[in-house]
Amino acid sequence: MLSRSETIAMVKRGARGAGYSWGMAEEIAQACATLCAHGINAQPVLAQYLQAVDGHVDALAMQSWPLNQERVCPFHLGCFIAESGFSDDHHQFNGVQSPVFLLPYVQRMATVQGRNLHISGAGMAVDVGADYIAGDISMDAQGQVMITADEYTLTPPSTSPCYPAQYCDVMDRLGQKTMVPDSDESRANGAGD
Template identity: 70%
Template sequence: MTLSRSETVAMVKRGARGAGYSWGMAEEIAAACATLCANGINAQPALSQYLSVIDGQSHRLAIQSWPLTQDHVCPFHLGCFIAESAQDGDVLTFNGVQSAVFLLPYVQRLAAIKGRNLHLRVGDMTVDVGADYIAGDIILDAHGTVVISTRKREFEPLCASPSYPVQYCEVMDRLGQKTMVPESDESRAKGAGA
């Protein structure tokens, strides 16, 4: 069984919010996850693990100052910032990036904004990223120092067809439950009205 894209987005958004991200960041995380799925990258296991670890502590990995000085940084906060601020430079280096696979959607946006083909390297993970492709050796638990540079594409895109696997739903569901309000006598009485 697979999920639909809309089910995936809804589930991840709830899960990210349940883990403590703001609503706006939760929207970003859901969109990033969908982008990875659309590029054939099944990052659900990594996302479930990441959100489980960060549950209730996400603010600690938010960007504390710029330039970065912290030991650990959230890939979603960092990704939003580097894409939205349209970071310049032939080579960008960021230390302490957790679950770096989640930077890829934002590097893709940066590539689109800059009109360049980019390359991301972290440990043994090396990936080419353009406005319409993500291609390379994906390592889901890669983390540490990320180097983003300009490079023409050398790898072939991973997968042409999107995939929204149903794995690890229970983690997202558990986190997502934290965004919901248990029934009370009042709510039970009123329901949806219908």
């Protein structure tokens, strides 16, 4: 097991190594930690996702609003919908990759709006409130996702925070791409050690 702070540091480096901006890498780390805090082990799918987008994350960034693209990054979309102050009762998005990563952002929306939101589609049926994420969570689905304002019907599981150490090697490998190897010049300049 890792600690929460180790998880955040590792995922931030990994996301940055895959090509996300520093600010997005911070968001991705925070989103992963939120899922872990709810006992949802999304690390395998995050590692898989980051490997898949490694080097071309811009291709999945939001090109327009309203969305009009075949595939969209769940983190870019999540930030946008959580930060836009939407209060509509219904949203539908197509082509969402790994929509499990929308859950932390939907939780932020639910917190701000003070109500339960239900996320469905892509193999998921999940109730999300300020302090719970409950339901069937698909880790490897993608496609159309709907977010609706519904009364919650699903019973939140009694889970404990879980920060697994699985797939650290993938994250570390990506994270290494954010680091600078020693060079004769850096050694000559005394680098700071």
